[in-house]
Amino acid sequence: xxxxxxxxxxxxxxxxxxxxxxxxxxxxxxxxxxxxxxxxxxxxxxxxxxxxxxxxxxxxxxxxxxxxxxxxxxxxxxxxxxxxxxxxxxxxxxxxxxxxxxxxxxxxxxxxxxxxxxxxxxxxxxxxxxxxxxxxxxxxxxxxxxxxxxxxxxxxxxxxxxxxxxxxxxxxxxxxxxxxxxxxxxxxxxxxxxxxxxxxxxxxxxxxxxxxxxxxxxxxxxxxxxxxxxxxxxxxxxxxxxxxxxxxxxxxxxxxxxxxxxxxxxxxxxxxxxxxxxxxxxxxxxxxxxxxxxxxxxxxxxxxxxxxxxxxxxxxxxxxxxxxxxxxxxxxxxxxxxxxxxxxxxxxxxxxxxxxxxxxxxxxxxxxxxxxxxxxxxxxxxxxxxxxxxxxxxxxxxxxxxxxxxxxxxxxxxxxxxxxxxxxxxxxxxxxxxxxxxxxxxxxxxxxxxxxxxxxxxxxxxxxxxxxxxxxxxxxxxxxxxxxxxxxxxxxxxxxxxxxxxxxxxxxxxxxxxxxxxxxxxxxxxxxxxxxxxxxxxxxxxxxxxxxxxxxxxxxxxxx
Ligand SMILES: Cc1cc2nc3c(=O)[nH]c(=O)nc-3n(C[C@H](O)[C@H](O)[C@H](O)COP(=O)(O)OP(=O)(O)OC[C@H]3O[C@@H](n4cnc5c(N)ncnc54)[C@H](O)[C@@H]3O)c2cc1C
Numbered sequence: 001x002x003x004x005x006x007x008x009x010x011x012x013x014x015x016x017x018x019x020x021x022x023x024x025x026x027x028x029x030x031x032x033x034x035x036x037x038x039x040x041x042x043x044x045x046x047x048x049x050x051x052x053x054x055x056x057x058x059x060x061x062x063x064x065x066x067x068x069x070x071x072x073x074x075x076x077x078x079x080x081x082x083x084x085x086x087x088x089x090x091x092x093x094x095x096x097x098x099x100x101x102x103x104x105x106x107x108x109x110x111x112x113x114x115x116x117x118x119x120x121x122x123x124x125x126x127x128x129x130x131x132x133x134x135x136x137x138x139x140x141x142x143x144x145x146x147x148x149x150x151x152x153x154x155x156x157x158x159x160x161x162x163x164x165x166x167x168x169x170x171x172x173x174x175x176x177x178x179x180x181x182x183x184x185x186x187x188x189x190x191x192x193x194x195x196x197x198x199x200x201x202x203x204x205x206x207x208x209x210x211x212x213x214x215x216x217x218x219x220x221x222x223x224x225x226x227x228x229x230x231x232x233x234x235x236x237x238x239x240x241x242x243x244x245x246x247x248x249x250x251x252x253x254x255x256x257x258x259x260x261x262x263x264x265x266x267x268x269x270x271x272x273x274x275x276x277x278x279x280x281x282x283x284x285x286x287x288x289x290x291x292x293x294x295x296x297x298x299x300x301x302x303x304x305x306x307x308x309x310x311x312x313x314x315x316x317x318x319x320x321x322x323x324x325x326x327x328x329x330x331x332x333x334x335x336x337x338x339x340x341x342x343x344x345x346x347x348x349x350x351x352x353x354x355x356x357x358x359x360x361x362x363x364x365x366x367x368x369x370x371x372x373x374x375x376x377x378x379x380x381x382x383x384x385x386x387x388x389x390x391x392x393x394x395x396x397x398x399x400x401x402x403x404x405x406x407x408x409x410x411x412x413x414x415x416x417x418x419x420x421x422x423x424x425x426x427x428x429x430x431x432x433x434x435x436x437x438x439x440x441x442x443x444x445x446x447x448x449x450x451x452x453x454x455x456x457x458x459x460x461x462x463x464x465x466x467x468x469x470x471x472x473x474x475x476x477x478x479x480x481x482x483x484x485x486x487x488x489x490x491x492x493x494x495x496x497x498x499x500x501x502x503x504x505x506x507x508x509x510x511x512x513x514x515x516x517x518x519x520x521x522x523x524x525x526x527x528x529x530x531x532x533x534x535x536x537x538x539x540x541x542x543x544x545x546x547x548x549x550x551x552x553x554x555x556x557x558x559x560x
Contacts, residue, residue, distance in 0.1 A: 372512020
């Protein structure tokens with residue numbers, strides 16, 4: 001064993017860093033592992049903002065925030081977890097501000113808040129359109145200030161399960177090569193999302209669902225895996241995100257007839273309806289021939305140059321760089337793209353999983369506050385509030401338990417498996433399987449889902465998994481062997497795709513991101529107001545169901 005800590009956090013985005021800070025401040029010896037430098041974590045790409053009922057731009061309350069979130073989730077979110085999020089959010093945002101987060105301001109100096117989709121009040125606090133970048137820098141400063149150990153550019157590949165507990169992580173050291181094992185009394189997974197399951201995605205190359213797959217492999221279940229959110233405004237053709245903040249500031253969505261088509265889908269909220277509603281509306285317009293070269297248009301021109309330059313500067317830069325379009329003069333071509341996984345590692349409201357000593361927080365976890373559809377601005381808030389809670393509980397547990405045992409067989413088994421993979425000289429290259437997976441997921445498990453396509457996708461994933469058995473890594477070297485790590489990530493992605501398809505087929509209704517207009521067009525609360533739970537049995541996904549936790553809000557028809 002290389003080293004031992006009380007609390008080991010896998011992932012150094014907003015969730016991981018917030019968890020580590022909290023665990024340290026509770027008195028634990030804490031370390032972070034990250035496969036990329038912490039400030040390159042994908043949280044840094046978040047643009048639009050973070051939701052908390054500060055009440056700065058209007059009357060607002062945590063209860064109103066909670067109701068919007070419950071309704072937005074299409075009544076699949078657990079209401080106890082949502083209430084905790086919304087109650088703790090204002091204090092957690094002020095904490096970030098006191099650590100130095102430079103939020104944009106109202107004229108009288110308070111934190112400014114912009115309207116976001118499906119929010120009854122303007123409650124999204126923001127730092128222009130680089131909110132995630134600001135939060136990552138601030139959290140990293142706090143990590144540095146506390147002098148926490150960071151295993152930077154280490155790739156977590158195996159969890160160590162011993163005596164019914166998670167007792168550490170086996171990693172591949174990217175810079176120097178070789179397997180290294182870190183023992184820990186508690187381990188927190190904070191590895192982010194899995195958008196790379198799809199070709200058109202806003203997610204970075206690092207978003208390969210590693211933590212979800214690591215949990216699955218030690219028998220911990222995943223929840224609501226069918227719920228992949230498609231964001232309505234991703235830039236064509238790259239998939240780069242154009243923030244919902246644009247619509248918050250008043251941008252219009254237009255079809256080829258120059259019409260604000262949302263009048264036919266969400267006549268009250270229009271461009272500020274929830275993401276699932278707008279993505280379906282766009283896809284319908286495109287499918288029915290009212291798109292513009294496979295896109296719709298996001299029009300900011302009427303906002304004027306001054307507002308665009310002040311509040312949406314990053315958006316303008318992205319549009320100009322990646323689409324050659326200056327939004328001051330021209331509308332931006334956009335379409336739905338895979339953006340956020342509402343599903344993930346099944347946890348309770350302290351981030352605990354079924355396996356003692358193992359926690360999860362942030363996008364890789366499903367507590368579940370987003371249910372079937374996440375509201376913009378709630379993901380960053382979840383990373384902070386639930387990162388903090390997981391850190392607190394993991395520290396408390398670690399400080400009241402003493403031993404860490406990593407059996408020699410855990411390390412030798414991992415070493416043997418890796419050696420076998422690297423020794424293989426012939427076989428299929430990972431990228432061809434990866435491309436096929438991403439392209440077929442897009443076609444067969446996208447904005448709209450059909451039974452025959454999902455069944456076909458199940459067969460495709462099974463075939464890809466069998467081809468993966470024969471995958472070959474050409475680079476046999478030790479230093480930055482990304483050929484190796486991409487092969488390992490592909491193994492993670494394939495297992496997750498399987499879980500998604502099994503869950504999607506079982507959910508015979510339309511709810512939030514899971515839209516089946518051709519066979520089950522309606523939400524079916526009687527039979528399906530429950531979570532899908534998938535665990536791995538002999539390497540294959542096995543499905544169970546779990547009731548949704550309700551506190552105050554009975555399901556209603558969801559209209560915007
Ligand atoms: C373009 C974009 C814009 C967004 N804008 C907003 C917004 O405005 N508001 C909002 O609320 N939400 C937004 N979201 C969603 C939100 O940003 C993310 O859900 C959130 O930041 C995820 O944070 P995280 O800490 O869970 O994961 P990440 O920030 O993705 O961090 C994951 C960490 O895990 C590490 N890791 C992963 N696998 C391994 C491994 N095998 N070994 C070691 N380390 C590993 C990575 O190195 C990284 O440090 C946006 C998302 C995208 C893609």
